[in-house]
Amino acid sequence: MAEPAVRHDVFQAIADPTRRSMLKLLADKEMPIAAISQCFPMTRTAVNKHLHVLSDAGLVSRRKVGRETRYRLRPEPLAEIKEWLAFFDQYWDDRLAALQRFVETDSDE
Amino acid sequence: MAEPAVRHDVFQAIADPTRRSMLKLLADKEMPIAAISQCFPMTRTAVNKHLHVLSDAGLVSRRKVGRETRYRLRPEPLAEIKEWLAFFDQYWDDRLAALQRFVETDSDE
DNA sequence: TCATCATAACACCTAAAGGTGTCATTTTGC
DNA sequence: GCAAAATGACACCTTTAGGTGTTATGATGA
Incomplete structure (x- = not known):
C-alpha cells in the first residue's frame, strides 16, 4: 500500500495545460479545491476531475483537514x-x- | 519561414506512448512511412497521423527522397x-x- | 440536533483523438 | 507512355477526454 499504482500515465497527466498550471500552483502551498477552482475558469467539478487525474498519476497528494481536502504537489x-x-x-x-x-x-x- | 509554428503542443505530442516509441525509433535513423508502420500494430494511415502530430510539434522532420518521405528525430x-x-x-x-x-x-x- | 458549508459522486453532453478504409497523386522502371 | 509502388488526402466511425449540473455525504458550529 506504499504507492497508489499509477493508472493514469504521467505523460498524459501533464499533457493538459490546465493540469500543468495546477502543479505549479500546488508547488508552493497546500490548497483545498475551493481555492484551486477560483484560479481556473471552470466548475469545481471539472477542477476536481483534473485533480483526480493528477492524483492517479501520483503527482499530487490529498490530505483531509476537517471538512476540506487539501492538495499538494508530489514531484517524484x-x-x-x-x-x-x-x-x-x-x-x-x-x-x-x-x-x-x-x-x-x-x-x- | 524558419520554424513551422507549433500548432500541436509538445506535451500533447509525447502524451501518446505510440508517438514516444516513434521518437525513439527515429532517433538513430531516418525512415520512410512503410518501414515505420511495420513496427506498429496499426494502419499506415494511423501511423501517418501520429507522424503529422509529431511534425506539427516540430519533433520530426520530413524529407522527400524519390517517391518516399523519410522522417527523422528533431529533438530541439x-x-x-x-x-x-x-x-x-x-x-x-x-x-x-x-x-x-x-x-x-x-x-x- | 440541525442548518450550513465543502467536497465527492453520479448521470449526461459535446468535441476531439485515434483508428480504418478508399481514392488520388507522384515517382520509378520498363 | 504506362503499370506498379509509396505516400498523402479524404470521409467516416468509435471511444474517450473535458466540461456542466445535480445530488449525496460528511464535518462544522450554534
Whole structure:
C-alpha cells in the first residue's frame, strides 16, 4: 500500500495545460479545491476531475483537514519524464545531428 | 519561414506512448512511412497521423527522397519540456518537501 | 440536533483523438 | 507512355477526454 499504482500515465497527466498550471500552483502551498477552482475558469467539478487525474498519476497528494481536502504537489513521478528525456540527450547537440543528417543524405543519394 | 509554428503542443505530442516509441525509433535513423508502420500494430494511415502530430510539434522532420518521405528525430522542441521540469527541481528533494509539509501541518492545526 | 458549508459522486453532453478504409497523386522502371 | 509502388488526402466511425449540473455525504458550529 506504499504507492497508489499509477493508472493514469504521467505523460498524459501533464499533457493538459490546465493540469500543468495546477502543479505549479500546488508547488508552493497546500490548497483545498475551493481555492484551486477560483484560479481556473471552470466548475469545481471539472477542477476536481483534473485533480483526480493528477492524483492517479501520483503527482499530487490529498490530505483531509476537517471538512476540506487539501492538495499538494508530489514531484517524484516527474522523474519518469526526466529519465525519458535523458535518452535524447545524446541527440541533443545541433551540430552533431546536422552532421549525421548530412552524412546519411550524402550516402543515400 | 524558419520554424513551422507549433500548432500541436509538445506535451500533447509525447502524451501518446505510440508517438514516444516513434521518437525513439527515429532517433538513430531516418525512415520512410512503410518501414515505420511495420513496427506498429496499426494502419499506415494511423501511423501517418501520429507522424503529422509529431511534425506539427516540430519533433520530426520530413524529407522527400524519390517517391518516399523519410522522417527523422528533431529533438530541439524537447527543450521546452526540460525547462518546464526545471521549475520543479526546487521541490525535488524529498526531505525538504517532507519538512515543509510537516511545518505547515503543524501551523495549520 | 440541525442548518450550513465543502467536497465527492453520479448521470449526461459535446468535441476531439485515434483508428480504418478508399481514392488520388507522384515517382520509378520498363 | 504506362503499370506498379509509396505516400498523402479524404470521409467516416468509435471511444474517450473535458466540461456542466445535480445530488449525496460528511464535518462544522450554534
